[in-house]
Amino acid sequence: MKEIIHFTLNGQQVSAEIESHKMLIQMLRDIFQLTGTKYGCGMGECGACTVLIDGLSVNSCMYPAFEVRGKSVTTIEGLLGEGNQFHPIQESFVRHGGVQCGFCTPGMIMSAKAMLDENPSPTDAEIRRGISGNLCRCTGYVQIIDSIRESVADYKDRV
């Protein structure tokens, strides 16, 4: 079964023909070539595939593509501002060593964004809870938590 679905992707109206058993991540990576979203476990455990759907963080590896009809999807590529400027969270990850191999980074940043949009001044405990669905094999999390914490001041001014 194949259908054409219409939805909003990083602020633009788009459509794609997709098979009914495909997950959102396959549509993003294979059809739209948005390869910033990573495929890790495929089972909801690692969060590397995290994107926002209508502002909420979701594992795109287990979200049926058909379900985004009429919805708004934001991927890591959608965070770039004018002239490909980094989003304050991205900048903070660069500045505070929140990135090592980088595989978890897009998912981490999308989780951080979803959390900060809802709670712009999180405590460290709330930051940990906010990224509890994202695994990182490199950093040991300390730098990631620093990056998110330090992005807060900037974030409040700019978003």
Next chain:
Amino acid sequence: MKKFDYYQPETLRDAFALMEKFNGRARYVAGGTDLIVRIKKKDVQPDALISLRNIEELKGIRHTRGGVSLGSMTRIRDMERDTTIARDYPALKQAAAVLANPQIRNVATVGGNFCNAAPCADCAPPLLIMETTLALEGPGGKRDIPAEEFFKGPGETCLQPFEILKAINVPNPKSKTPNPKSITMTFLKTGRVAQDLAIASAAALVVTEGKICRKCRLAAGSVAPVPMRLKRAEKLVEGQEITPELLEHVAKAVEDEISPITDIRSTEAYRRIVTGVMIRRAIEA
């Protein structure tokens, strides 16, 4: 992964009709956080998924004077953030807040948590202590059943083929007690790290009058083939003054009443002990 068709009906009637068309080779899907993992692991291989996401009737949290009706498609995140649930059904809020992680809570539903019928389903113990009833509807009609009768075994429920869980109806425990301050409700969970499934979980509802416990409802998860009420332990508490000695005794009784197994998450022995301890703490809370 095997290919499957995907349908998004807007009414129950259309959902039943699709189910009948596929005659057992289709599955309902809510948030998909259990089912899609099982399809990927090839545990189940349906020809079609029938999504319940667009059926208005199944959505929303409705508060009335007497209680709350949770549409089966209520997301875990919505229960976690509902201020009335936090105030009047705190054990349910506590369970929602520790179920998996934000990404899962944003899509997983309370109905899916029940229908998946895992022994570790976090929403089950808090709902079992509150005289919850479930509204079911199938092509043959509607029925209401007590939540306790829903679970039949790991992954097995009393749902008839094609039947849908419509709503979870919970009477407000506070509306039935003269002094709302005399009632406590608590959910506790032991896992390895934050997003893990429960090694064991426990919920308690306690109504006291002076020093005496007038009503006690206890339930536990991950310690038997289904989430279970602990009726023998409840009887030990009701009518008694809650003392440290009584709680010791209750913890031991809980160890005997449950029938946990050893699996990748924990051992039978640890589960017995930790459940006794959690029940004791939940009563004290």
